[in-house]
Amino acid sequence: MDVGKVRAGQELDAHEFGNDFLVSEAPAVGLPTSTLPFFATSYAVGNLLAAFAKPEFIVDVITLPPGSCDLASNLLEGVREAASTFQVQLAGGHTGCYEGIELPLITVTSFGKKTRDRKLPSPGDPVVLVGEPLLESRWLRWLVGESVDSVDWKSLTPVPALRKLMEFEAVKLAHDVSEGGIAGALSELSARYGLGLELSRFAMNIGDELSEPSYGTALAVVSPEKEETLIEWLKQRGISANRIATLGEGNPEFSRAKLTELYGWPTSSFDRQLNRFSLFVKRLLAIRNLRELIPEVGTNVAYSEDPKSSLNQILGIEGRIRRTPSGVKAGRPNYGASSHVGVLLHEIMSMGGPYRVAINIRLSEKSLDVLWKAGIRPTKVTTSDPFCPTLKFVRETRILADAYYEPPSVGMEGGILLLERSTDLALELISTIASKL
Numbered sequence: 001m002d003v004g005k006v007r008a009g010q011e012l013d014a015h016e017f018g019n020d021f022l023v024s025e026a027p028a029v030g031l032p033t034s035t036l037p038f039f040a041t042s043y044a045v046g047n048l049l050a051a052f053a054k055p056e057f058i059v060d061v062i063t064l065p066p067g068s069c070d071l072a073s074n075l076l077e078g079v080r081e082a083a084s085t086f087q088v089q090l091a092g093g094h095t096g097c098y099e100g101i102e103l104p105l106i107t108v109t110s111f112g113k114k115t116r117d118r119k120l121p122s123p124g125d126p127v128v129l130v131g132e133p134l135l136e137s138r139w140l141r142w143l144v145g146e147s148v149d150s151v152d153w154k155s156l157t158p159v160p161a162l163r164k165l166m167e168f169e170a171v172k173l174a175h176d177v178s179e180g181g182i183a184g185a186l187s188e189l190s191a192r193y194g195l196g197l198e199l200s201r202f203a204m205n206i207g208d209e210l211s212e213p214s215y216g217t218a219l220a221v222v223s224p225e226k227e228e229t230l231i232e233w234l235k236q237r238g239i240s241a242n243r244i245a246t247l248g249e250g251n252p253e254f255s256r257a258k259l260t261e262l263y264g265w266p267t268s269s270f271d272r273q274l275n276r277f278s279l280f281v282k283r284l285l286a287i288r289n290l291r292e293l294i295p296e297v298g299t300n301v302a303y304s305e306d307p308k309s310s311l312n313q314i315l316g317i318e319g320r321i322r323r324t325p326s327g328v329k330a331g332r333p334n335y336g337a338s339s340h341v342g343v344l345l346h347e348i349m350s351m352g353g354p355y356r357v358a359i360n361i362r363l364s365e366k367s368l369d370v371l372w373k374a375g376i377r378p379t380k381v382t383t384s385d386p387f388c389p390t391l392k393f394v395r396e397t398r399i400l401a402d403a404y405y406e407p408p409s410v411g412m413e414g415g416i417l418l419l420e421r422s423t424d425l426a427l428e429l430i431s432t433i434a435s436k437l
Helices: 032-051 069-085 134-141 160-165 181-193 200-212 223-235 258-260 272-285 341-350 365-373 389-397 422-433
Strands: 021-029 054-066 089-096 105-114 127-130 173-176 195-198 216-222 239-249 302-305 315-317 323-325 329-330 333-335 357-362 403-406 414-421
Touching: 021 032, 032 069, 032 089, 032 105, 032 173, 032 239, 054 069, 054 258, 069 105, 127 160, 127 181, 127 223, 127 315, 134 258, 160 200, 160 216, 173 181, 181 200, 181 216, 181 239, 181 341, 195 422, 200 239, 216 239, 223 239, 223 258, 223 414, 258 272, 272 302, 272 329, 272 333, 272 422, 302 341, 315 341, 341 357, 341 389, 357 422, 365 414, 365 422, 414 422
Parallel strands: 054 089
Antiparallel strands: 021 105, 054 105, 127 216, 127 239, 173 216, 195 239, 302 315, 302 357, 315 333, 323 329, 357 414, 403 414
């Protein structure tokens, strides 16, 4: 078929490439692996529908870290299933494992034919939010163990609502909500057409959460006389709809969503304990001056929610946290990834200690002074051992403490082992020490 010449340009989310054909490409990464085919396909197909194009076929690219090639067939089958769900044909693609890839990544390109043109919005046009807001935020909080309120992740797609919007001829244009949340989508709409925004009472009630993840919703612009009709028409079809803003005057300021830090390792599995620990590590790496606390051998963190955990059930960081010329780097959080700090935490928990987090840092007079001022009295390790003096000391003396410090010896750097009852308290303690350096 003749599709003409490719023309790249700003077209909200989909691009024309001749003879009324549109193309959209979208990646999915940093979420549970089994969900990636669904979301990558939804992103790409949804972008076309928002441009009033009927999606016809997709191609996919599945890239995996070395050692994960066994996932390829399952992910390909997932793309096929997603294609069926979103009523498109899988026409081809590519799969491979590559050095440098740390998390599974799926990119889907969707092609479709435009059914009608978008219409330019006018000042005074209402912007209707289609779909229930903030469901994605609730799901992400559940994934990292910060909420018990779960959400069916397969409901997090705007595709069904966008298909309905295509039927409503009075809709001037649509835009799905993705990065930046509802606030980001409103800002993109405003910037694209050079119109201001006046937020509705419904938006004011959402408040700062407007910038939080809210995938599964979409924006629809209609003329004022069609607003109530559209809202009622959608609600009759089981789709939530509310005015979110009016185009014209105003330049609202939106706060930056904190939930953006959840993407990547913190939400890359359905293991909520692992995800919670991954989020802790990500926040730890963001601490200013953390580099000054990392010993030559690196820093590791051990974490367990269950005091009866076996050694291979204690979480740690593969390869530790290290100082490098390009900054502080860390391996991937995983079970059994700490053979040093993990063993110490396991020993201390087996003695009845109330601690759930252990972390080693460099020994310095300044760090000891900060600990003393914080009410923590580090216990001096008085045994010697080529592997771990602190472990030997704890086993011999049975002394439980909030912190232990090993003086330097021949061929060994001095160190401090910190123990805390939760990841939040550990972050607070490390931040306090680092801020004094």
